[in-house]
Amino acid sequence: MKIIIAPQSFKGSLTAKEATNIILDSAKSVFPNAELVGLPIADGGDGTLETIIDATNGELINSNVKGPDNRIVEASWGLFNSEKNEKTAIIEMARASGLAMLDPNNLDPFNSTTFGTGELIINAVKYGAKKIILGIGGSATNDCGIGVAKAVGIKFLDSKKNEIDNNVANFSKIREINLNNIIPELKNVKFEVACDVTNTLCGIEGASYIYGPQKGASIDDIKILDKSLLHIGNLIEKELNLNVLNLKGGGAAGGLGAGMVAFFGATLRPGVDIIFDTLNVEEKIKDADLIITGEGQFDISSTYNKAPTAIAKLGKKYNIPSIGISGSFGEGFDKLDEFGILSKSTLINKISTLDDNIKNADNLLRIASVEQLKAIKIGMNL
Numbered sequence: 001m002k003i004i005i006a007p008q009s010f011k012g013s014l015t016a017k018e019a020t021n022i023i024l025d026s027a028k029s030v031f032p033n034a035e036l037v038g039l040p041i042a043d044g045g046d047g048t049l050e051t052i053i054d055a056t057n058g059e060l061i062n063s064n065v066k067g068p069d070n071r072i073v074e075a076s077w078g079l080f081n082s083e084k085n086e087k088t089a090i091i092e093m094a095r096a097s098g099l100a101m102l103d104p105n106n107l108d109p110f111n112s113t114t115f116g117t118g119e120l121i122i123n124a125v126k127y128g129a130k131k132i133i134l135g136i137g138g139s140a141t142n143d144c145g146i147g148v149a150k151a152v153g154i155k156f157l158d159s160k161k162n163e164i165d166n167n168v169a170n171f172s173k174i175r176e177i178n179l180n181n182i183i184p185e186l187k188n189v190k191f192e193v194a195c196d197v198t199n200t201l202c203g204i205e206g207a208s209y210i211y212g213p214q215k216g217a218s219i220d221d222i223k224i225l226d227k228s229l230l231h232i233g234n235l236i237e238k239e240l241n242l243n244v245l246n247l248k249g250g251g252a253a254g255g256l257g258a259g260m261v262a263f264f265g266a267t268l269r270p271g272v273d274i275i276f277d278t279l280n281v282e283e284k285i286k287d288a289d290l291i292i293t294g295e296g297q298f299d300i301s302s303t304y305n306k307a308p309t310a311i312a313k314l315g316k317k318y319n320i321p322s323i324g325i326s327g328s329f330g331e332g333f334d335k336l337d338e339f340g341i342l343s344k345s346t347l348i349n350k351i352s353t354l355d356d357n358i359k360n361a362d363n364l365l366r367i368a369s370v371e372q373l374k375a376i377k378i379g380m381n382l
Helices: 016-030 048-056 115-126 146-151 168-173 184-188 207-211 219-240 252-264 271-279 281-285 307-317 333-339 354-359 361-381
Strands: 002-005 035-038 059-066 072-081 087-092 131-135 155-157 176-178 190-194 267-269 290-298 322-329 341-346
Touching: 002 016, 016 035, 016 048, 016 290, 016 361, 048 059, 048 072, 048 087, 048 131, 048 271, 059 115, 072 115, 087 115, 115 131, 115 146, 115 184, 131 271, 146 155, 146 252, 168 219, 176 219, 190 252, 190 271, 207 219, 207 252, 219 252, 252 267, 267 271, 271 281, 271 307, 281 307, 290 307, 290 341, 290 361, 307 322, 307 333, 307 341, 322 333, 322 361, 333 341, 341 361, 354 361
Parallel strands: 002 035, 002 290, 087 131, 131 190, 190 267, 290 322, 322 341
Antiparallel strands: 059 072, 072 087, 155 176
């Protein structure tokens, strides 16, 4: 009997690796002769960086870069060898250019920059990365990735060949995208961008209108921001012969999705697809008899390309049943049956506070997983 143990992190309490190890120990106690495979998973959201580094025995590196407000910050990123033995970096732009890094009472969508994310890319290349996975959730920015591009040497010039500053309101003055000074090592680097939204760059479903308000933009600001990104999109088509205005996901992270495609030749893909390919998940699970997965809460959002439902769907492909363990159930948790998580349980086993549950998450997960597996063992003997 082969059991795959593949939870993602239980947000606020357990990392994916910690959860995996706890369920592994539980499985050993109930099925001592089973082949047990621990496979911590992630979907490109919170905890992905640490999960990938843990799963690949990679290295977590700290670099000093410019934050979204140009102040120097320390940002973590990861370096590991992929299943194809390819030196790969994983970068979360939120660590260098994230909204959570700023005072919520002092947001500035015009001047917040992705420059620091570009500096992390430079660091990754210096460490020898041949592939870079970039997660772009949680941005503070609306600069179409121009900050990233400037960091690696791309120049944005006005009609007099002067460089335009980082204020998005001035982007309409840009007349030329000059690639002459781009770092040459980047030419041999592949980029995959974890992008789970389909918003285009501009318009009422675009970066500025949909995400601008949470970054501090007023109605009037949004119109200026959108007009500036439209100008950049048209300029990219003229100068680089790429149409990013109709690109699904181009509006992600304030247009960083479009910028990464335009300036770096990146591919935009759902985060869970990138992570699962990186960890070779399908190959590892296809001959299993059971999958155990889990996360902090099962609810309707779990069905939107989250890691537990993604691995359960893979299990269905190979007729492998999946069970799930979560911190709690939310509305719509029963929908997970359709994705292959056929039995679900929660950690909560008595009246208790959220703080108590978080503090005792390791013991609660141990109890829940043992009880789930005991039920399976009973079923096998019926």
